[in-house]
Amino acid sequence: MRTFASIAAATSIAAALVAVTGPTADAQAAPAFSAYHGVTGEQQTERFTTLRGQGYRPITFTVDDASSPRYGAVWVKESGPAWAMIQGMSPSGYQKRFNDYLAQGYRPTTVSATGSGDDAVFAAIFEKVSGKFFAKHGIGADQFAAANADAARRGYVLTAANVYGTADEPRYAGVWTQGSQAWSVTTGKTFSEHHAEFLTRTKNGEKPSLVTVGPGETYTTVWVKDGGPAWYEYTGMTSSGYQKRFDELKAKGFFPTQLDVEEGRYTALWAKS
Template sequence: MFAAIWDKSDGPAWQARHGLTSAQYQQTFDELTTQGYRPVDVSGYSVGGRATYAAIFERRSAPEFAAFHGLSNARYQAEFDRLTRAGFKPVHIAGYAVGRQDRYAAIFEKSGSQGWAARHNIDAATFQREFDRWTGQGYRLVAVSGYNVNGQDRYAAIWEKRASPPWQARHGLTSGQYQQQFNELASQGYRVVQVNGWRAGNEPHFAAIWEKVDGPAWQARHQMLGDGYQEEFDRLLKEGYRLRDVSGYHMYD
């Protein structure tokens, strides 16, 4: 299933893919990066016990970046340590489970201009404490990913200390709770800018970030089966929308 956000705006050339195996994603990554594209959003999820990916690429050059997928907790931490020592910071993180193991896909950019903090493989209570800690120091949440490992919800997240419009974030929501929050915040002028779905037991859970900003027309959907997502993608593309965020999650064995 998929959750996604589109807006009707100009921007660099872009490409999007979904339902890719690890090898297919790597091939797509290699082909598109040689054409000047770079990943700006990647979602990992498990289908039939196999890692599967959805991603958005944009054709833009700066800043220098590094991207990884399919990393274990230990390997992700090693890459995180290596890259941050070299002046990179994480700008996108996706946690997901394959079997009983957590895996990570991430994008780093070389930029030391802003304060930031990042955490991964933390439970809901720890995520809430970290959220309160960093927002209390003037940071805002810029990326959040929920996933379930061995029956327990886990989170990965990135905060940055920068000027920001009013924003809201929620996590651990059922589909009904997410829709209620979506409706309430939309009525207050907020638009969802990131949504992440994952399977928890036999139901989906969601985490999302909203911003109170004026902007172009936008659309958001969740709980779309693969065929429905493709139909919405094709329809909105013809109407001039571009995909801004996509999250894949597996709900049915």
């Protein structure tokens, strides 16, 4: 998962926008990208085959609606480590894939799930990259908080996260990677709580490195303090709202680096291409 201080505005609909100014990327180095959302499993397979054949690699992947899964992803045309992109997994199926790829030197860099219990549907990107990590899924809020605290003590950073299940019983999936970056996480915030947290954090020089939306439209966010290229964040978007923001930001030279959806509500981070 990849994410790349002046506050621009808050939109009149349920979507928070922040643009952070920074050095712009060299236009010659800007990656070609392809993005889509709301596609069926069959359409996702078709996009996978086409884009992989054209030399693209996925950088973010999300699934919504366990009864009739819909997928969204962003792909970039650039070199990188070996990767695998898997859709339509049950919880046990995800665990099996995890074990199989772990044995081959891969780790999950994006994990998304929707639904609850044995009916949950998982989607993930695995990459063959070195370094220590640990991962958990199907855990409750208290276990997730304990895992974050343990990770911070041991020098790990939460680099992938997703919330699924139900509003009353959310379940968390996370991947923690060894690293030295300072970070913190807020969990289960409502839209207004997340926006208020966002305003405070950005004034202090922090930014979200990932945002995931959970059942009941709650937001879990990893915050970091570092510089970097210009970026935007939108939350609380409908499918059409996400498409509108996508079109506006593409025209300004931005592309989504992280995308997540749950119960039809989208959240995304954009970086300068």
